[in-house]
Amino acid sequence: MPNPVSVAKAKVVSLRHRLLWHRKRGHHARRLYKSYNRAKAALVLARKRYEQRAVRVAIKDARSHLGEVERPSNHISFATEFGIDGQPWCGAFVGHALRRAGVTVPPGVVYTPNILHFGWGRPSTPRPGDLVLFKWPGISRDPVDHVGLYV
Numbered sequence: 001m002p003n004p005v006s007v008a009k010a011k012v013v014s015l016r017h018r019l020l021w022h023r024k025r026g027h028h029a030r031r032l033y034k035s036y037n038r039a040k041a042a043l044v045l046a047r048k049r050y051e052q053r054a055v056r057v058a059i060k061d062a063r064s065h066l067g068e069v070e071r072p073s074n075h076i077s078f079a080t081e082f083g084i085d086g087q088p089w090c091g092a093f094v095g096h097a098l099r100r101a102g103v104t105v106p107p108g109v110v111y112t113p114n115i116l117h118f119g120w121g122r123p124s125t126p127r128p129g130d131l132v133l134f135k136w137p138g139i140s141r142d143p144v145d146h147v148g149l150y151v
Contacts, residue, residue, distance in 0.1 A: 005050045008043040015039050055129030057101035062149045065093070082110045091115070094131055094149050112144045126150040 015036040022029040070076045070089070078096040079089040091110035098105045108114040115133060126132055127150065134146040 003050070004046045005043070008039065008046040012036070012039045012043050051129075054098075054101040054103055058097040058103070058129055058149065059151050061100040062093070062097040062151065082107060084110050090147050094147050097149055112147045113142045115147055116144060 015032065019029060019032055019036055022032060065078075068076065074086050074089060076085075076089050076092075079085045079087065079092045081096055081099075082092040084092055087110075089110075091112050091114075095105045095109040098109075106114075106118065109118070112133065115131060130150040132148045132150050133144045134148070135143065136145050139145045
C-alpha cells in the first residue's frame with residue numbers, strides 16, 4: 001500500500017507542473033488552480049495524519065518496553081539493532097520506537113549529542129512523541145547526556 005503522503009505529494013507536483021505549462025502559454029486555468037489548492041490542502045492533512053499515526057505507534061512501542069530489564073548492565077533487546085549492545089542505550093530506545101513508527105532514523109541517533117545536529121526541532125513545550133534531551137551537570141563534557149520520548 002503506497003504511503004498516503006507520497007501519493008498526495010505526487011498529485012501536488014503533477015498539478016503544479018500542469019499549472020506552469022498553462023501559465024507559460026498564457027492560458028487561464030482556474031479549475032486547475034482550484035484542483036491544485038485542494039491537493040495542497042489534502043497534502044497538509046495527509047502529513048498531519050501520518051505524523052499523528054507515527055506518534056501513536058512510537059509511544060505504543062515505547063510503552064511495550066516498560067519493565068524491560070538490562071542483563072547484564074546495558075544489555076537490552078533493541079540495542080543490538082544499532083550495534084551498541086553493552087553501551088548506554090537511551091538513543092537506541094527512542095530510535096527503535098521511531099523506526100517501528102516508520103520514521104527514518106539515522107544510525108547516529110544512538111549517540112545523544114548527535115541528535116542536536118539532526119535538526120529535528122528546537123526547545124518548545126513538549127508534545128507526545130517529541131524527543132526530550134537532558135544534560136546533567138558533571139556527567140560528561142557532551143552537550144547532551146540522555147534522550148527520552150515524551151509521552
